[in-house]
Structures are given as C-alpha cells and as structure tokens.
Amino acid sequence: MSTPDETSMLDGGWSPSQAIIEAIAAEEGIDVTDVEPPEYDPLFTVVNPEALDDLFTTTGGGASTVVVHLEYEGYEIVVRSDCNVEVRDRSANESVGRPIEE
Numbered sequence: 001m002s003t004p005d006e007t008s009m010l011d012g013g014w015s016p017s018q019a020i021i022e023a024i025a026a027e028e029g030i031d032v033t034d035v036e037p038p039e040y041d042p043l044f045t046v047v048n049p050e051a052l053d054d055l056f057t058t059t060g061g062g063a064s065t066v067v068v069h070l071e072y073e074g075y076e077i078v079v080r081s082d083c084n085v086e087v088r089d090r091s092a093n094e095s096v097g098r099p100i101e102e
Helices: 016-028 049-055
Strands: 067-072 075-080 084-089
Touching: 016 049, 016 067, 016 075, 016 084
Parallel strands: none
Antiparallel strands: 067 075, 075 084
C-alpha cells in the first residue's frame, strides 16, 4: 500500500492521480518520472485524472468515504478517501479471483 508524500500533495490537498503514479512506480521499483509513455500508457487512458482528483475533494467540511477501483498497467488499483492507494498485480496467481477488500 502506498501513502502520499510531498509529490502527491497539490495546493495543500491530496492528489489521487499523482498517488496512483507513485504507487505504480513503487511497485515496479522505478522512479516516478519513469512512469510515462511509451513504456506506460497515460493515466487518462483509464480515468480522467482531474475528475478523479475532484471526486476526492471534500466540500462543505463534511467527511466523505470514497473508494474507486480501476485497472491500470496490469494492476488492480483501489483509491480510498483516507489518502491510501492499494496496488495489486493482476498477473500474480494470488490475486486472481480475489477482490481487494473495502
């Protein structure tokens, strides 16, 4: 599981789209700047990054619980409103048929 760091914080808020890229880089053991074409599809091919970030922006001061599941670059990814991103390799035998728990 990945947690946000300085690079996933934009304007004092958490950026889920950046956190996904950081989690993929950590899982692959590469620098976050290497998660780019042509080796990797742009994140926008599977989700609108701005809409994803906006979804996790709370308004009105109320706490919300948001969970988004998506597939990107052979990984099953779960983004949670508590600023956590889970990444599971879809090719690993242990993940086949076993959903990520919410």
